[in-house]
Amino acid sequence: MKIKHRLSLMTVLPLVFLLGFAANTVIYLSGSRSSAIETVQNVDAAIVVSNLVHALQAERGASAGFISSGGQSFGARLDRAKAASDDGFSEFSKLEDQLVAFAPETSQKISRTLDGLTRMRQDVLNQNVDVSAASSYYTGKINDLIDMIFKLAKSGAQSDMITTAVAYTSVIYAKENAGLERAMGATGFGSGSFSPRVFEKFLTHGAKQATFLREAEVAAGNTVWAQAVAALSADDEAQITRMRDTARRLAYGGASNVTGPQWFDASTRRIEQLKAVEDHIGQALIGIAKGEAAKSANLLMLIGAACVMIILITATFAYLQIRNISHPLNRFVDGLNRIRDEEYEFEPADTDRRDELGDCARALSDVRDKLQTAAAAQLDNRFKGAAFARANTPMFVIDEDFVVTHANDASLKLFAEKADLIRKDVPSFDPERIVGETLTAFESKLSDMRRQMAEISAAPIKLDLLFSDSRIGVEIAGIFDETDTHLGNVISWDDVSTARTNASKLAVVDASQAVIEFTPYGEITDANDIFLDVTGYRFDEIAGKQDSILVDSKHAQSQDYKEFWEKLRAGERIGGEFKRKGKNG
Secondary structure, three states: OOHHHHHHHHHHHHHHHHHHHHHHHHHHHHHHHHHHHHHHHHHHHHHHHHHHHHHHHHHHHHHHHHHHOOOOOOHHHHHHHHHHHHHHHHHHHOOHHHHHHHOHHHHHHHHHHHOOHHHHHHHHHOOOOOHHHHHHHHHHHHHHHHHHHHHHHOOOOOHHHHHHHHHHHHHHHHHHHHHHHHHHHHHHHHHOOOOHHHHHHHHHHHHHHHHHHHHHHHHHOHHHHHHHHHHOOHHHHHHHHHHHHHHHHHHOOOOOOOOHHHHHHHHHHHHHHHHHHHHHHHHHHHHHHHHHHHHHHHHHHHHHHHHHHHHHHHHHHHHHHHHHHHHHHHHHHHHHHHHHOOOOOOOOOOOOOOOHHHHHHHHHHHHHHHHHHHHHHHHHHHHHHHHHHHOOOOEEEEOOOOEEEEEOHHHHHHHHHOHHHHHHHOOOOOOOOOOOOEHHHHOOOOHHHHHHHOOOOOOOEEEEEEEOOEEEEEEEEEEEOOOOOEEEEEEEEEEOHHHHHHHHHHHHHHHHOOOEEEOOOOEEEEEOHHHHHHHOOOHHHHOOOEHHHHOOHHHHOOHHHHHHHHHHHOOOOOOOOOOOOOOOO
8 A cells, every 4th residue: 555545544544533523513413403493493482371271270260160150151262262272273184294293192181171071061052061070170271281282392302492381381370270160259249249269279279379479580581581571560550459358258248249251351361461471471481482493593504604614624634745755755666766766867756845755865866976976977987997807908806805706718729728838837827717716826836926015005016927838927016995995906918928038138238239219200300329329419418300311411311212111111020230420420
């Protein structure tokens, strides 16, 4: 796996984790938002159910008054209450699916009780049911609905929503007791007397109203409660208080000037005002629920956008970092490949970086430079090696221990030809085993050479080795590196037997005859003492001069003289006597 793929994998794993975390967060917030929306729907449903409860409370009170009066009064009020209840049932039925999903047991219980409503209404009209039975029927149904209201209103988890829901349901319970008080008052005032049981319930429901309203005030808080109770009328509250006092006198045998319808109407006005308080707190509850839903939606959008932004930034940063690493690595590998292919004419990239990749690039540049220098040296060595191997001059390369490391063909040929002569002095000599062997076979011949090589310098060492009647000339030069470290030596061999014999002969001639030397063009290069004595010249007087100064001018201009030098230049050998004049003519 390539490094960029590994880096990508290292980056992808945290990104996957981050994506998973973001997805989990978004799912959680989406659930919170859905829950908040569901809470808003539940609170809306609670208000619909509350409106139905309010209508049934009115129908319950009108039914109690109608029964107590023997059907003589409350007829019109009962019809209006039934119509309001029917409207409430119509709105309630629209929520059936939602309510069944939210509270299936309560919904089923309400459905069963509502099935008997038509029969109860008929019994009330026909006076086939007493007040107690009718009130019990309506109260049971209303309590089931209030229980559902309480569950719907408290479906939110926020503390301010829970306390407001408590205030909302407390007002509903207070209004329910006001409705029961209205029913008991309609019964007592409608019949002209309060039985002990009816009066006890009348008083109990009045006291419970005060308790629930106090609970609602505490739970709602000063601001919400002050706004809500602004719907209550002080005059209507005072009228209800006076009628309650009349009910007490009537219960103990006193007289009463309050009729059932009067009580019903006054109590209904107060209940309607309590309904306004309930609605105000209900709207506050909806506001809180919608606020939470909006907050959840905004938070979901904010967190979602932040997660997307973080992922994009992280992915972009990761891509740039991978690119910032993988591209220089690719260029580094490309440089290595070019060096591998012995291509040195390029400049490594990224040498200006100040990180580890820059260190690698600079190291690559240094390696390139050294290998380029080494390649040039190797090429030079190839030329030198080829020249050494193909040189006509026999040569050895030896190290400081006199081990022959290289021998060219000319040296091997020379020693093969001289092997028999060399063995006369060095019986162990083997021309086939020269390279890799030491020159110990020539120890007796090279003792002076060893001594001189111990002090070898740039100047070569020259000496002759005598084998029988043959002479081999030896020239030893040191091999030094650029730091003047002595690495080894080059030994040049030459069969100088003939040369040394000719030199001896020339030395004899030089010692007994007058000798002068010329270039092919007749310039004087040397003359021995005998020649100088015979001619009377000093050498500095004739050095570099033409041979024509030693002949008369007429002969120097002759065709024979010109042909003489032309033949010499052509390499012809000319023998004979040649007249030359001295300094004195």
